[in-house]
Amino acid sequence: MVAQLLGLVFLFLPTNLVNFITYAVEINPKWEVVYQETSVYGVVGKAVILECGPTLPDMYIWSFTMPGTEAIRAVVYDLGKGERIQQLAQTLGQLTVISNSAAVSIENLPLAAHGLFTCQAFYDIEQEPKVFYYYVHLTVRVPVSKPYLLMSDVSPVEGSTMWMRCNLENGTGPIQYVWQYETRSGNISAFAQGNTNIINVTNINRNHTGWYRCVASNAVNSESSNRLWLDTIFGPDIPQIDVTPYSITERGYSALERETVSLLCQAQSNPASQYVWFYNNSQVYTGSQLTITKILRMHTGDYACLAQNTYLNTRSKKTISLTVYYPPDGSPSCSVEAALNYTALRLLCSWPGGLPSPSLHWTGLVNTANTNTAVLLPSEGLNSNSLFTCMGSHLALKQSIECSTRTYIPPAEPECFAYVTNNKQYLMLSCSWDGGAPKALLWWEGPDGLAKGGEENSNILILRYGTARSGKPYTCHAKHPLLVQTKTCRLTLEAPVLLTQRRVVSVYEGSDVQLTCNLRANYLPVSEITWFNNQGVGVLDTSKYALLQTSAWANLTVRDTDETQDSGEYRCSTSNAVGGTEINVTLVIKRYPMPPNVTLVKVMYNSRQRNEVELEWRVENEGGGGWTGFILQHIWVSEQPGRRGSNNDSKQETEERISPPDWYSNIIQDPEVRIYTVGRLTPTVTYQFRIMPVNHRTVGHPSAAKTPAEPRYNVYPAVIGAAIGGMLFAAFLTALLLVFIIRNRNNNPRESYT
Template sequence: MSVYPLPLSAVEINPKWEVVYQDTSVYGVVGKAVILECGPTLPEMYIWSFTMPGTEAIRAVVYDLGKGQRIQQLAQTLGQLTVISNSAAVSIENLPLAAQGLFTCQAFYDMEQEPKVFYYYVHLTVRVPVSKPYLLMSDVSPVEGSTMWMRCNLENGTGPIQYVWQHETRSGNISAFAQGNTNIINVTNINRNHTGWYRCVASNAVNSESSNRLWLDTIFGPDIPQIDVTPYSITERGYSALERETVSLLCQAQSNPASQYVWFYNNSQVYTGPQLTITKILRMHTGDYACLAQNTYLNTRSKKTISLTVYYPPDGSPSCSVEAARNYPTLRLLCSGPADYLPHSPPGPDSGNQVGQDETNTAVLLPSEGLNSNSLFTAWAPHWLSNNQHISDAILLWDGGAQKLVWWGADGQAKGGEENSNILIFARHRPQRKTYTCHVSIHFGPNQNLQRRVVSVYEGSDVQPPAN
C-alpha cells in the first residue's frame, strides 16, 4: 500500500495561550492511500473536519473527545478512512477524487490545567493518473506538400500534462517528432519522410501512458524514372548494345502507391511493366525507348527517354589480292571489302611472321626477290563487334625471268584482255572445279616480237611451266 505522509512539525506553545495554526500540503493519487497527520503527539481530544474546494463550510469527519473515536457519515464519501493507533492521524485508502480539499484537525492538549489548542490545516490534492491516450489524425494518407494535424486525446489525467509525439520508421527507428504541453500539433509541408508509425505519450506527475501506433502513409510521385540498361554500355549518343545480345531495360520511379510502367519504342507502346527485355536484339531495334511511370491514385505521371544504338558487324567478308608494283620487282598485297573491316598485318608467305601493315590503305609492299611459286599469303580482317576473323588467301604463281604482264580467265574465257597480275587469288571457300587459264605477255624489248604462252591448271594442282 502506497502512502503519502504528512511532514511532521514540532508543537509550538503560545505563551499567550492563543490557538496555533499550521499549514501543510499533501498529494495523493486516485485509488491509492494517503496519511493525514494531526501533530507529532497524541492529543487528549481532536476533531477532523473537511471543507470542499470552493466552499467555506466545515463538516466533521471523525473526532475523539476522550470517549473513543466517532467516524461521521461524511467519511464514507472520502474513501476508506481509519484512525491510526496511538495517534490522531488518519489513513484514507482507495482515495477518491472527491477527497480533494481542506482537512482541518483541531487538537487539544492539557485540558485539566491550561488547555492548548492547535489547528492543523492539511491541503489534500488528489491527482488522477493519465489514462491511455489515443491518437487522431486529420488525414492518414496526406498528399506530399499538404498540411494535416495530430491530436492526442485523454479521458483522464491531472495537469499539467506533457505530450510527446513519436515517429517510428519502417526499419524500427523511433524518434521524438514533436513535444509540448498542448495535445494537438499541426504538420505543414508533408513529405515522404513523414511516412511511418506514430504514437503519442502523455505524462503528468503521477504516470506516463502511450497510445497505440497509427500509420501515416504519404502519397507522392512518381519521380522522374531511372532506366538501368544491362549490359551497361554508354556512348556519346546514349546507350549501345551488340546485335544478338539480350538487352534488359529496367525502369524505376519513386511513388506511393507504386508506379505503373508503360514502355514506348519510337513513340509506339510496346510493353507494360517495369522491365523490358529484348532477346537477341537486332539492328532494327535501334531507336528511342521511353518509360512512362504513372501514379493511378493521384493521376500523375512522369517520363524518361533514352537512345539505344545496336551495333553489328558489316555484311560480307574482305577479299585480298597480290599484284606487281614498281615495274615488277615489288609485290603489293591489297585487301578490300566492307568499310568497317581493317585487316591485321598479313603474315609472311607460308609462315606466321608478319610482313607489314598499312592501316590507311590496307596495302603492304613486299620485295618479290626470293619468293617461290605457290607462296600463300593470308590476311586476317577482324571486326571489333565480331569474334570471328574473316580470312582471305592469295597464292603467288611466279616465273622469274623476263618482265611479264599476266591475266587470268576461267573455263577458257579471257578477262576482257585486261592486263592484270601473275597472281591467282582463291577465296577460302573455293567454287566447283574449273579450268583457269593464265595469259602471259612477255616483253623482250622494243624491237623483239611478243610471245604468248597459255598454261591451264586445275584447282588443287601445281602450276608447271610449259616446255620451250
C-alpha cells in the first residue's frame, strides 16, 4: 500500500509552479490530496526553516525543483525507518531535520537553494491514509556589498557638468540609492535618492566642493561607500586689497612714514591664486601680502595686485593709490632751564622735522608758530610745582600733541658723603641735590680756602689720600632759581672708631668662639677691617679661623680652641683717609677639671692562647662625676727566648719588637664602661697595662701598670696523659724495629765477610 501511495504522490507532482501567493486547496472526499503553498525568504549565508505540516507525519518526502526546470529531485525522506538525506542536499546548504517534526533547517544558505521545495506528508497510513502536499517557495536574497563611488571628474571646473555612479558587486534587487554630501565642518545631508545608481550634476559651482558618498539598500541590509572628495576648480575673482593700518583719503589710502604697512591681496580661487604685486607698473613682490617695514615718503604711488589661477590660466587685477605722510618724529620736547645766574627761568619747546613744519605754542603764555619757542620768566611770583604746557599740531596728525614741563624745588636736602678710590690715591667728597626742575647749582668750600666751582645737580671735590683735615668741616652750597636763600650741607672727616661686645672672652678648650669688631658710624668709609691672631699674624679664612665681615663689621670665629695655641690677645684694625685705629680682644681658653683617679682591679688572660686580655677597673668617688671617658694603654715589656725573628713572625711585628717600646692606646668614649677586652696580642710577649681617665680634653693620672695574670687551670691530668702517650708511642716504635730486623737478617752486611 505504501508503494501505491508513493506512486500516487509522484504521479500528482506539478511540473510548473511560479505563483508565490500562499493559498491552500483541500479536497473533502476521501482519497483526495490536500495542497498548501507558502513563500519563505532567506539570506545567503544565514539559516532558514522549511515547515512540513503542523505535526509529524508517518512518512514524508522532501524534494527540490530549480527555477526554470521541471525536474523534481528528492532531498530527504523518512518512510518510517528514520530520515535519509540525499546527496543533492549538500548543494543546498547544511540541511538537517528538526527533531519530532518533518521541518528541515538549512544553515549557511547558498544561492543555489533558491527554488521550490515540496514536502509530501502521509498520515494514518494503516487506517485511513491522508496525503498532504506542502509547496514551499524559497527565495534566497543576497545582501548588498559595500558600494564604491565613481565620479566622471573629481576636480570639475565651475559651470561644467559631471556624473556620479554608485557601483555594487552583489545585492538582490530592488536596490535603493541615497546620495550624501558632507561639508568641511562635518555636516552630512542627503541631496538625492532613487533606484538608479547614477546621477548627473549640472552647472557645478564652488559650493559643491566637499565629501560625497552613496548608500545602497535592499530588503536585507544597507551599506555605505567610502567618501570621495569633490574639488571644484574656479577663479580667480576680482582681488580685494586690505591695507593695514587702515587710513583712507580722497586719493586712496595713506600711511605715516616709518610705520609698517601691510597690503593683503585676496582673490577667491581653487587652486589658490598666485599673486604678483606691481609698484608704479614695476613688479616688486610675489605673494599675497606685501609688507613695507618703515615705509618712507618715496614709497608714495600706485600699487596693483594681479591674481592668477595657473590651472585655468585665468587672472584678475586691482590697483590702489597709497600716499605717505610724515609728521615730525616723536612729539614736542619741553624743558626748563635756569637763566640770569639762577634768578629766572627759560621755557623751551621744540619739535623738529615734519612736512610742513609743526605749529608750536605755549598755552596761556604766547601763541607762535616758530619751531623753537623760548619764553623767559622771572622767578618772582612763581610757585614750586608749576606746570607749563606746549601744544604741537601737524597735518598728518588727527589731533594735537602736547608736552609739559614742571618746575619744582628738589624734595630733599642736599646730601654730602665721602668715599675712597680703590687704589687709595684719592678721597672724593660728593655733594648732590637730586630732583628739581631746573637743576640746582652746587659748589664746595673747605678749610684753608679750599674751593671748587659750581656744577649742576652734583659736585665732587677730589683730595689726595691722607691730606684731609680731621675735624674740619667741608661745606657744599646749593642754589635753585625758585629759592631766594642758598642751602648747605657739611661734611666733617674723622678717623674710624672700633667697638666690640666683650674685651675679654673666656671659653673651655675644644669650643668654637666668636670675636666681634664693629665700626662706629662715621661719614668717611674705611678701607677694610682686619683681624690679627695672638701671634700678630693677619687672619684669613682657614680650617682654624672663619671670617664673616661687611664694610661696617667683621666677626672672627676661632674653631676647636686650644689652651696653648689660642689663648692671648687678638687685634682688630682698620683705617680711612684721615687715620687708623685698632682694638684688642683677650681670649682666655680654660681647661676642664682633672678627672678622678682610676685603678685597675683585674688584668688577666682569658685563655691559654694568651692573645686576649680582660681588664676591669674602678673609679674613685664614683658619685662625684667629672670624667667623659678612658684611655686604656698597653706596652711591650719582654718576649720568651727563641722567638725573636722566627719564621712565623711578620716583618712588621719583628721591627716593632726590636724598636723601643711604646704605649698603645684604646679610646673608650663611654664613661659607664668598667670592663674591656684587648685582643690581637702576641702570645710570646709580656705586656703591661694601665688606664687613664679623661674629662673632655683633660687627661688624668695613669694608674699603676700591671702585667696580665695567667688563667687558672689543673695541670696534673695533662701530665699523666702525656706520660702514658709517650710510653705507648715508644712501644710502638720498638715493635716496628724488631719486625724490620727479622725480615732483613739475610741481608745483614756482617755475613758477607765470613
